[in-house]
Amino acid sequence: MKRIAIGTLVLVGLISIPLAAQTGQERKEEIAVQTSGYISFDFLKGQRQSSYHQGSAQDVRAGVVFSGRVAEAWDYALEARFYSEGGFSLEQAFLRLALSEKIRVRAGLFLVPFGVFNTSNRPYEQALARVPLIVEEAYPRSWREVGVCVEGKFSFLDFAVYAGNGLGEGSRLKDGQQFRDRNADKGVGGRAGIRIDAFEFGYSLYRGKVDDRNSRKLILHAGDASWKTTDFQILAEYIQAWLDSPSPFGRAKCEGYHIQAFFPFNPVSFVVGRQELKYKDPFRGPGFFAPDVAGLGIDESRNRWALELLWSALPNLLVKAEYDFNREGGPKRSDDLFTAQIAFKF
Numbered sequence: 474m475k476r477i478a479i480g481t482l483v484l485v486g487l488i489s490i491p492l493a494a495q496t497g498q499e500r501k502e503e504i505a506v507q508t509s510g511y512i513s514f515d516f517l518k519g520q521r522q523s524s525y526h527q528g529s530a531q532d533v534r535a536g537v538v539f540s541g542r543v544a545e546a547w548d549y550a551l552e553a554r555f556y557s558e559g560g561f562s563l564e565q566a567f568l569r570l571a572l573s574e575k576i577r578v579r580a581g582l583f584l585v586p587f588g589v590f591n592t593s594n595r596p597y598e599q600a601l602a603r604v605p606l607i608v609e610e611a612y613p614r615s616w617r618e619v620g621v622c623v624e625g626k627f628s629f630l631d632f633a634v635y636a637g638n639g640l641g642e643g644s645r646l647k648d649g650q651q652f653r654d655r656n657a658d659k660g661v662g663g664r665a666g667i668r669i670d671a672f673e674f675g676y677s678l679y680r681g682k683v684d685d686r687n688s689r690k691l692i693l694h695a696g697d698a699s700w701k702t703t704d705f706q707i708l709a710e711y712i713q714a715w716l717d718s719p720s721p722f723g724r725a726k727c728e729g730y731h732i733q734a735f736f737p738f739n740p741v742s743f744v745v746g747r748q749e750l751k752y753k754d755p756f757r758g759p760g761f762f763a764p765d766v767a768g769l770g771i772d773e774s775r776n777r778w779a780l781e782l783l784w785s786a787l788p789n790l791l792v793k794a795e796y797d798f799n800r801e802g803g804p805k806r807s808d809d810l811f812t813a814q815i816a817f818k819f
């Protein structure tokens with residue numbers, strides 16, 4: 474990650490130097506840099522058996538995006554991100570070529586177009602303060618790929634298809650992010666969505682091999698649907714992941730859904746969410762060390778009701794107060810969680 478952090482600073486430097494060196498007014502306009510960004514942080518307070526029973530202000534996230542046109546049909550974007558629990562990293566850095574009005578190709582580092590959450594994961598882009606359970610577990614948070622992505626937009630159809638290094642192998646599926654390939658296999662995937670009036674339906678797929686020997690296949694599916702009116706918005710997504718394990722261990726399976734209903738009221742909107750997750754992996758889990766040291770395994774079943782009040786204090790400032798009723802399989806635990814989040818976009 475250190476290398477990426479330095480890379481971020483270097484890239485920012487490279488962008489600002491040529492700009493400073495430009496003299497012609499026209500040229501200056503052509504490569505003008507647009508800057509935007511965001512800041513957010515959370516306050517968490519949980520019940521007795523949660524990890525936040527003492528109350529904690531944390532999860533400071535800040536991002537800055539530089540984007541602009543390089544030449545006719547070419548543009549770029551660079552997004553650097555700071556996360557208090559993870560340091561600096563590059564969120565995106567790509568060059569994009571418009572092949573036609575409807576088809577564009579990106580090369581570089583980009584957020585993987587899988588499902589409805591990953592490409593719009595910044596706190597000001599999400600109604601709920603907390604990440605849905607299945608999204609948190611099925612793939613890495615801010616899942617990024619180094620490679621090529623082709624995107625198209627036709628009258629009622631959107632699609633994105635990509636290829637890159639693919640995910641690696643960790644003790645959980647969410648630990649699979651890698652920036653340098655460990656095998657010859659390339660990960661491929663994409664999402665296709667159709668929009669009919671107020672409805673949208675999408676299907677996403679990813680496949681790749683996670684280990685050095687190209688033997689363990691990971692497949693992810695997601696189906697999403699949304700319905701947006703001026704009175705409410707409903708969003709639902711189902712995600713399923715399958716990952717091969719070596720013999721005699723069985724395949725890992727992680728599946729679940731999240732449904733969210735958003736009711737815009739003035740000045741405070743109401744959001745309700747329902748989430749379920751089932752995660753079984755006989756081979757990995759705590760103690761797993763890639764490639765062959767088996768862990769203690771994973772066998773989890775969790776669900777959550779989330780209730781939230783969301784206040785648009787300013788057009789670019791969201792204040793969220795979410796209460797999660799958390800339930801796990803087995804004996805009941807007192808681990809409900811309150812999250813307050815402030816998300817600001819500039």
Ligand SMILES: [Ca+2]
Nearest residue numbers: 638639658659
């Ligand atoms: Ca690979």
